[in-house]
Amino acid sequence: MLEVQNLSMRFGGLLAVDQVSLDVQEREIVSIIGPNGAGKTTVFNCMSGFYTPTGGKILFEGSEVQGKPDYKISRLGMVRTFQHVRLFNQMTVVENLLVAQHRHLNTNLVAGLLKTPNYREREQKSLDRAAYWLERVGLMDLANREAGNLAYGQQRRLEIARCMVTEPKLLMLDEPAAGLNPAETKDLNQLIVSLKEDYCVSVVLIEHDMSLVMDISDRINVINQGRPLASGTPEEIRQNDDVIKAYLGEA
Amino acid sequence: MAAQNIKHALFCAVITLIISYPILGFNLEAQGINVTIVGANATTIMGVFLAALVVFVFQLFRDSIMGKLGNLSSLSSGTHKEPMAENKRVKIESWVLTGIVVLALFWPFFMSRGAVDLATLVLIYIMLALGLNVVVGLAGLLDLGYVAFYAVGAYTFALLSQYLGVSFWFALPIGALLAATFGLVLGFPVLRLRGDYLAIVTLGFGEIIRILLNNWTSLTGGPNGIGGIPDPTLFGMEFGRRVKGEGNTSFHETFNIAYSGEHKVIFLYLIALVLAVITALVIRRFMRMPVGRAWEALREDEIAARSLGLSRTAVKLSAFTIGAFFAGFAGTVFASKQGFISPESFVFLESAIILAIVVLGGMGSQIGVVLAAIAVTILPELAREFSEYRMLIFGAAMVLMMVWRPQGLMPMRRIHIELKKQE
Numbered sequence: 001m002l003e004v005q006n007l008s009m010r011f012g013g014l015l016a017v018d019q020v021s022l023d024v025q026e027r028e029i030v031s032i033i034g035p036n037g038a039g040k041t042t043v044f045n046c047m048s049g050f051y052t053p054t055g056g057k058i059l060f061e062g063s064e065v066q067g068k069p070d071y072k073i074s075r076l077g078m079v080r081t082f083q084h085v086r087l088f089n090q091m092t093v094v095e096n097l098l099v100a101q102h103r104h105l106n107t108n109l110v111a112g113l114l115k116t117p118n119y120r121e122r123e124q125k126s127l128d129r130a131a132y133w134l135e136r137v138g139l140m141d142l143a144n145r146e147a148g149n150l151a152y153g154q155q156r157r158l159e160i161a162r163c164m165v166t167e168p169k170l171l172m173l174d175e176p177a178a179g180l181n182p183a184e185t186k187d188l189n190q191l192i193v194s195l196k197e198d199y200c201v202s203v204v205l206i207e208h209d210m211s212l213v214m215d216i217s218d219r220i221n222v223i224n225q226g227r228p229l230a231s232g233t234p235e236e237i238r239q240n241d242d243v244i245k246a247y248l249g250e251a
Numbered sequence: 252m253a254a255q256n257i258k259h260a261l262f263c264a265v266i267t268l269i270i271s272y273p274i275l276g277f278n279l280e281a282q283g284i285n286v287t288i289v290g291a292n293a294t295t296i297m298g299v300f301l302a303a304l305v306v307f308v309f310q311l312f313r314d315s316i317m318g319k320l321g322n323l324s325s326l327s328s329g330t331h332k333e334p335m336a337e338n339k340r341v342k343i344e345s346w347v348l349t350g351i352v353v354l355a356l357f358w359p360f361f362m363s364r365g366a367v368d369l370a371t372l373v374l375i376y377i378m379l380a381l382g383l384n385v386v387v388g389l390a391g392l393l394d395l396g397y398v399a400f401y402a403v404g405a406y407t408f409a410l411l412s413q414y415l416g417v418s419f420w421f422a423l424p425i426g427a428l429l430a431a432t433f434g435l436v437l438g439f440p441v442l443r444l445r446g447d448y449l450a451i452v453t454l455g456f457g458e459i460i461r462i463l464l465n466n467w468t469s470l471t472g473g474p475n476g477i478g479g480i481p482d483p484t485l486f487g488m489e490f491g492r493r494v495k496g497e498g499n500t501s502f503h504e505t506f507n508i509a510y511s512g513e514h515k516v517i518f519l520y521l522i523a524l525v526l527a528v529i530t531a532l533v534i535r536r537f538m539r540m541p542v543g544r545a546w547e548a549l550r551e552d553e554i555a556a557r558s559l560g561l562s563r564t565a566v567k568l569s570a571f572t573i574g575a576f577f578a579g580f581a582g583t584v585f586a587s588k589q590g591f592i593s594p595e596s597f598v599f600l601e602s603a604i605i606l607a608i609v610v611l612g613g614m615g616s617q618i619g620v621v622l623a624a625i626a627v628t629i630l631p632e633l634a635r636e637f638s639e640y641r642m643l644i645f646g647a648a649m650v651l652m653m654v655w656r657p658q659g660l661m662p663m664r665r666i667h668i669e670l671k672k673q674e
């Protein structure tokens with residue numbers, strides 16, 4: 001469903017991403033790994049419409065999306081989380097989820113002022129969807145807390161829930177396990193697998209936690225200094241000499 | 252640490268001297284065509300040095316002084332109180348608010364004309380501040396030219412009545428819609444701007460409107476302004492001693508009561524009250540609707556908002572347009588209340604005052620904004636003797652507020668949303 005072909009991104013003299021290709025099928029978890037500064041987040045930024053790539057194509061469900069504005073891409077069903085959590089900190093947890101459902105809501109001002117039946121119905125549906133996902137990620141009791149006051153692990157989960165209420169087809173997670181403790185990482189592992197199994201979303205995952213990556217990925221792409229280094233199943237990657245060299249070299 | 256403090260305090264004291272000595276310590280005296288510089292008298296110079304000394308001492312003990320102020324705020328904000336049950340509090344709140352509005356409805360009949368007039372002005376500022384609150388408090392867009400939309404509303408009514416004889420009730424929606432259109436038009440060029448840049452462009456826009464009104468003499472009368480703006484009518488009844496408009500009757504004759512100038516003042520007050528209540532209710536509703544949440548999301552994190560499918564263009568433009576709409580409302584009422592308007596009424600200081608009301612009240616908080624509007628409009632009237640020092644007191648109050656309660660008088664409280672458990 002997603003195909004990235006020879007993606008390149010140049011910042012002035014720096015070629016941050018150089019001819020990276022990857023593809024994602026329906027209900028598949030594909031990981032992107034690589035040392036710090038390899039260009040993983042930049043790939044995400046191009047895919048989510050945040051940057052216009054300087055070269056290459058991005059096809060989502062057959063149509064080219066590179067260079068489209070970010071909000072349009074997310075409306076197509078491709079949403080992302082951020083390496084550094086980006087919540088609406090002063091808004092409550094529920095409100096964070098309601099904002100994300102903007103697209104599903106009746107945004108007609110007059111209908112809202114008059115509280116027409118159609119408006120109420122849609123509002124109630126989005127509240128229910130929010131409640132469902134809060135329950136799912138275990139934040140129901142904190143629904144009316146300000147998002148900025150949550151613990152770090154809770155913020156990470158809220159960010160994923162906020163993506164899921166938009167009912168995406170493809171979810172892009174940028175280092176979701178960063179800063180989580182082992183128990184939380186395990187929950188995250190199960191959550192991501194369940195997103196694929198139960199909600200039929202494909203996941204692109206950037207992660208440094210190798211055990212998580214090896215455990216849940218269907219396929220892995222390795223990039224190093226912007227260039228693709230290897231790709232394949234976790235088993236293949238584990239035994240790839242180039243990858244071992246790159247990682248050992250870094251360490 | 253201590254040495255650092257002394258150094259810093261000395262630095263501040265010297266800066267105080269450098270700034271105040273040339274300004275206060277010298278006087279320019281005209282002797283014929285020559286201007287000479289004369290040193291000020293001893294008391295002034297003493298005062299300057301004393302001020303420097305005060306600054307020095309304050310900076311030296313700043314940490315402990317600020318610490319005390321901080322303690323004060325924690326006492327006053329009642330953070331240790333048990334929170335009330337959510338629905339109970341909402342109920343009490345809505346009763347109290349309804350009570351206040353009912354009181355406000357009957358209050359003018361027992362008050363002096365001057366007081367009612369002042370209260371009308373307060374209500375106009377409340378409308379303005381509630382509107383600006385949408386742009387600054389909710390959407391987080393620093394708008395320093397808000398007064399331009401106020402001017403558009405006021406001039407729309409003035410011009411329509413002067414050239415076409417349009418009445419208040421027709422001009423009210425037209426003025427508000429025209430102001431909203433201006434908001435939309437200004438919104439486009441500033442879409443990409445944030446923070447300081449946005450502030451400067453909107454400041455420029457405010458000045459452009461004012462200068463345009465000042466110089467387009469053939470249409471607006473320039474600095475002379477426009478007079479003879481009619482009062483609102485009540486179902487075709489006028490409040491003047493003699494009927495001016497064709498087909499109108501006069502209020503006191505219809506009801507067979509003695510003419511009194513107060514009727515008109517009270518009627519205007521009631522109109523302003525109703526409009527202010529409508530403004531508050533509509534914006535309150537917006538805050539609970541998708542559009543209101545989108546404004547706040549954009550303020551909190553524009554990148555995240557966009558990544559979730561919110562279009563920056565639509566969200567920003569809606570905030571600007573709706574904010575401007577209510578300024579247009581206020582402008583029309585203002586024109587009607589004054590009967591005469593000129594560009595003088597729409598200077599930058601007005602924008603600054605409205606912004607100060609929003610900041611003092613607590614960004615995004617409606618009750619806070621209403622309280623601040625009352626305080627900022629009434630206090631200068633009470634302290635007439637100090638009118639020379641008005642801006643000074645104003646500035647000092649702002650600084651103190653920022654130190655003591657940076658979140659404003661009544662910070663915005665989040666709306667509690669009850670969720671049904673899903674199976």
Ligand SMILES: Nc1ncnc2c1ncn2[C@@H]1O[C@H](COP(=O)(O)OP(=O)(O)OP(=O)(O)O)[C@@H](O)[C@H]1O
Pocket residue numbers: 011014016034035036037038039040041042043083
């Ligand atoms: N907007 C930008 N302008 C200039 N250079 C950039 C920009 N964004 C990223 N870079 C550079 O591109 C390179 C890749 O950065 P990127 O954030 O994609 O790395 P990453 O693989 O996500 O690293 P990490 O694992 O640390 O998150 C880095 O050298 C970075 O400095």
Ligand SMILES: [Mg+2]
Pocket residue numbers: 040041042083
């Ligand atoms: Mg990164």
